[in-house]
Amino acid sequence: MRHKLFVTIYTLLILSVVTSCSEKKKEKSAENNPVQQSVNPNGDSELAILMRQMFDEAETIKEKIANGEPIELSLDHEKMLTAHATEPEKAASAEYNTFAALYLQSIKNLESAKVSEVDSIYNNLVMSCLNCHKVLCPGPMVKIKKLQ
Numbered sequence: 001m002r003h004k005l006f007v008t009i010y011t012l013l014i015l016s017v018v019t020s021c022s023e024k025k026k027e028k029s030a031e032n033n034p035v036q037q038s039v040n041p042n043g044d045s046e047l048a049i050l051m052r053q054m055f056d057e058a059e060t061i062k063e064k065i066a067n068g069e070p071i072e073l074s075l076d077h078e079k080m081l082t083a084h085a086t087e088p089e090k091a092a093s094a095e096y097n098t099f100a101a102l103y104l105q106s107i108k109n110l111e112s113a114k115v116s117e118v119d120s121i122y123n124n125l126v127m128s129c130l131n132c133h134k135v136l137c138p139g140p141m142v143k144i145k146k147l148q
């Protein structure tokens with residue numbers, strides 16, 4: 001009986017830690033250990049997976065800029081407007097759509113940027129990640145700041 005209670009509490013704790021917008025950095029451990037990923041019974045949302053790809057793409061862009069190489073975008077960023085989220089009401093909110101529009105504008109600016117503008121446009125792009133996260137999903141902000 002007691003044991004069962006502990007297991008239940010423990011499971012609840014793990015679940016709360018794994019929730020996407022929580023402070024906990026679960027991305028790393030989930031990547032290295034696929035078994036842990038199934039701790040979340042709902043699986044990762046479409047939007048969470050897209051966000052991780054957006055992070056990776058931004059990281060690649062940052063490297064390319066540092067090496068003076070041309071930038072290529074490979075993701076369909078517009079998918080963020082339709083991807084299913086862990087908390088669908090968040091992604092349906094007016095705030096989300098406003099921040100998403102600003103983010104997508106930064107992506108467009110980056111695509112058409114002159115070499116001399118790339119640095120500042122990249123910084124705007126990361127700011128537009130952070131602006132949305134500040135309001136809707138503060139958990140990953142520490143990680144996103146590393147892109148600056």
Ligand code: HEC
Nearest residue numbers: 020045047048051054055085086099100103129132137140
């Ligand atoms: C318009 C708002 C918005 C913008 C812009 C945005 N995000 Fe997110 N992000 C979210 C929301 C909402 C979630 C939670 C997704 C879910 O769990 O379904 C999220 C989740 C994440 C996560 C956690 C994914 C996981 O493993 O659960 C990371 C990392 C992330 N975003 C990085 C970024 C980066 C990097 C950018 C910019 C390149 C960015 N985000 C731009 C709203 C945004």
